Amino acid sequence: MGEIPFNLRILATDHPIYDGYATRLVFKSTDGGMVGILAHHCDELITIDVGEMQYDPAPEPGSEDKEENKDFDRSTKYVLAGEGFMQIINGRVTAFVETAERPDEIDEKRALDALHRAEEAMAGKRIMEDYAMTEANIQRALARISEKHKFFSNMNNVI
Secondary structure, three states: OOOOOEEEEEEEOOOEEEEEEEEEEEEEEOOOOEEEEOOOOOOEEEEEOOEEEEEEEEOOOOOOOOHHHOOOOOOOEEEEEOOEEEEEEOOEEEEEEOOEEOHHHOOHHHHHHHHHHHHHHHHOOOOHHHHHHHHHHHHHHHHHHHHHHHHOOOHHHOO
16 A cells, blocks of 8 residues: 554543554644644644544554454544644654544534524624634534534544
């Protein structure tokens, strides 16, 4: 296949999402651009913005031919990640995010309720800090709703 796996951990504040190997990771950084990580990436610290995170899982290097890995699911996995940061040191990639949800875990009704509350709160905000916080709540709710709709019909892409 030619793709080189690297060690990947995705950790939310309240639970681990993934701890294994991957051949690719893509996420949105706070500078607005998408960042792609492959094996042998330089050591770096990158801030993560709210949005979709994709990774291609891989079996542990050297174990590809083992019987238990014959049916290893290498399909791209998707996670809706909150803000955080990505640490890359010596080929080990670790994402620390405030929140992380798989598409099948997103409660659309709850996300819509949060969106409506945030939009109502936005109308009465005069202090810039309150406005920015409410705007962030709206963006989070919209991202959750979008992610749910994007993957609801194809549950094979769920972690």
